[in-house]
Amino acid sequence: AQSVTQLGSHVSVSEGALVLLRCNYSSSVPPYLFWYVQYPNQGLQLLLKYTSAATLVKGINGFEAEFKKSETSFHLTKPSAHMSDAAEYFCAVSDRGTGNQFYFGTGTSLTVIP
């Protein structure tokens, strides 16, 4: 089965600073990879997805992620944090074969300090 590890359950950055949220997956075959954001008392919103078209993926709200097969990583970055970025972020993986099931990481809570 797939698994996803998100290092750092809580990350704090200053407004305007670089955001880096880490995600590593376990799979011998590169899966489909996703980053979702969850604001308080809301569902999950897709930020971006990796589907093998390009290793550097750009998403909404200025976020991007780079797929590194050698490191089995898919870290999420944003050059300059904004107060509105404060939320919970989840990395998820889906098998290419069946695509039936998403496996989520435990999430990273991002705090942006004014």
Place this chain on the structure above:
Amino acid sequence: DAGVTQSPTHLIKTRGQQVTLRCSPISGHKSVSWYQQVLGQGPQFIFQYYEKEERGRGNFPDRFSARQFPNYSSELNVNALLLGDSALYLCASSDPRSSYNEQFFGPGTRLTVL
């Protein structure tokens, strides 16, 4: 187009009771998945349905069941509720014709078991 809708938004039950949660997918999406998100954790896969057939099941007891209707809406039923069933229940819809199995999430139903 309307997104994924779920009802009710909040629910309070007592131990031993039964609960039914409802989900309507995005128009044109024939696949619905259910996830349980316990506070402080990532969503855990419960079921996936496609064309009224169960396509996948996560590691949940038989107290959990689901079904999908001809209009592709879905219900999740949980019997003999336990305190540990308290969670946010998320529904996601997807179009299996998509190569990437991208899932679109609803706002969730917050279940509290007392």
